[in-house]
Amino acid sequence: MGGRKPCCDEVGLKKGPWTAEEDGKLVDFLRTRGGGGGWCWRDVPKLAGLRRCGKSCRLRWTNYLRPDLKRGLFSEDEIQLVIDLHARLGNRWSKIAAELPGRTDNDIKNYWNTHIKRKLIRMGIDPATHRRFDQEIVNHEEEEKILVNGQSPPSETEVPVVLENDTSAGNLNQLANDDQPWSFLMENDGGGGGAGELTMLLSGDIASSCSSSSSLWLKYGDLGYEDLELGCFDD
DNA sequence: AACTATCGCAACCGCGCGGAT
DNA sequence: GATCCGCGCGGTTGCGATAGT
Incomplete structure (x- = not known):
């Protein structure tokens, strides 16, 4: 320069x-x-x-x-949009902000770093890749194998995540036995090896951070989340 | 009540891009 | 093509507010 x-x-x-x-x-x-x-x-x-x-x-x-700025808490719609756009665009806060009238890139960046990122991490989702941490490990292992075999890597598999705030005692007792504060129940709905659906049952730690009535549904669409109830992002 | 830890947000910093010369 | 310049972006920091002990 x-x-x-x-x-x-x-x-x-x-x-x-x-x-x-x-x-x-x-x-x-x-x-x-x-x-x-x-x-x-x-x-x-x-x-x-x-x-x-x-x-x-x-x-x-x-x-x-700026007079057109929107102050205050992010709505669920806005949060959903931020996550969706972040999955597509990454840390391009200005681009994300362009899709949210009245919000600044700084606003969104701050909200992401202080609220959304933390929640995703607690749910075992890497906020950088929008994939589950353990899924990433599996993918990396697979990639290594494939590289050894000299084959091209598979197309990125999106990880559909469905979170249910199921706090029934049976489920929680079943789940509360790992080193991790929560664990997963996985059910592949037969998405043809691509977009299956993963059900994560929340254990007490995460459940307690969500409002009592909230459920958290994360469905990955073509690239990002199609539908997402984010009641538990209401702090 | 006092102290400490954590959180949330405003602001700063350094860099790169792109237009002008 | 090289340089200058203004702007915007993304990462980081500083600090007041709040919660926890």
């Missing part, structure tokens, strides 16, 4: 949390000049009378001050 100057190397520029006064100045500026053009973000601090770098101004505006 060609010798770009650091954006925030000027001395005397303020960092850290924005004050209400700074917010006001930025909002005033962007309301009066926002659509008019004739400026770039680097100019904004000067024009708006702020001692911030332009990058910081842009970030503050896009992540917090």
Whole structure:
């Protein structure tokens, strides 16, 4: 890249949390000049009378001050969409954000890292690949065998996951015997070796983290989840 | 009540992309 | 083609709030 100057190397520029006064100045500026053009973000601090770098101004505006931002908890629909899109796009938060009006990439990234990712891990699903951890191990072993045999690897098998919040004592007693806090009951519904259905019965640990009435259905569609009840993501 | 651990979110940092020159 | 420049992206950090002991 060609010798770009650091954006925030000027001395005397303020960092850290924005004050209400700074917010006001930025909002005033962007309301009066926002659509008019004739400026770039680097100019904004000067024009708006702020001692911030332009990058910081842009970030503050896009992540917090924009009037079309939706604040507050994510709805189940939004969570489902985030998971679906993440399965397709990976960590391309801006692309994901483009599909969720009023949500910023930073918002979604934070929500993913603090809520969704953790829950998926607790369910034994790798948030990076959207596959079960043990399934990944099996797949890697298979891939190694295939490579040894000099054959091309199989197409990626999506792992359909159905979670049922079945807290009946019998099931839990049956399940609560592993080192893991939960275990799986697997039933392949005869999906032709491709998209079978895996039923995971939740043991107490996960079940307790879900609302009492919630069930959690994860069905993988062509690439992502087609349908997903995510009651237990309501924290 | 005091202390510690954990969580959640705003903000920062560094890098790459793409348009302009 | 090389360089400059602005912007946007994704990863990470800092810190206040809250929960747990």
